Amino acid sequence: MLRIAQAFDSGQWSVIASASVKAALLTLALPLAGCGAGGFSLEKAAIDRSIVTSSTPSSSAPPASSDTDSDQTTIGNAVSSADIQELGGQAVPWANAGTGSRGAITELMELKDGGLNCRSFTATRESFDGVALYKGELCMAGAGGWRMQEFKAL
Incomplete structure (x- = not known):
């Protein structure tokens, strides 16, 4: 270790110090030279009119009919299989894995009119396209199946 210190004692410190000072000055001078040579100027900056942005218009259109049809079927299955007496007015949750939609069925009432259940x-x-509220009616069809009589968005 003593030999290394002796090598620098012989006047090499001035060479190393002078090289590092030159590097530091060069590092500081180059960016300033770019600005001074007519580089970036806010007065010369122009607006780029080639970029066009906009928002999509809000759509009041109903969701895709295939998704709505699939969800309508899922809701109909939940309504037809619900035990109304056991529910006691509680909401019936439903979910459709095919569309990713979900919701709750409320105000579920059974009506008997002239033999039609x-x-x-x-x-x-x-x-994914928002939240909607629907009003519907499901009636017993022949052979024990159920048929959607009404399903409309409110």
Whole structure:
């Protein structure tokens, strides 16, 4: 270690110090030279009109009909299989894995009119395109199946 210190004692410190000072001055001078030589100027900056941005218009159109049809079927299955007496007015949750939609069925009531057994309901639909409220009616069809009589957005 002593030999290394002796090598620098012989006057090499001035060479190293002078090289580092030159590097530091060069590092500071180059950016300033670019600005002084007519580089960036806010007065000369122009607006780039080639970039056009806009927002999409809000759509009041209903969601894609295939998704709505699939969700309508899922809601109909939940309404037809619900045990109204056991629910006691509680909401019936539903979810459609095919569309990613979900919601709750409320105001579920059973109506019997002239031998026709129907169920009226209100359902929410939460999906990627927003939240919607639907009013519907499902009635017993022949052979024990159910048929959607009404399903409309409110």
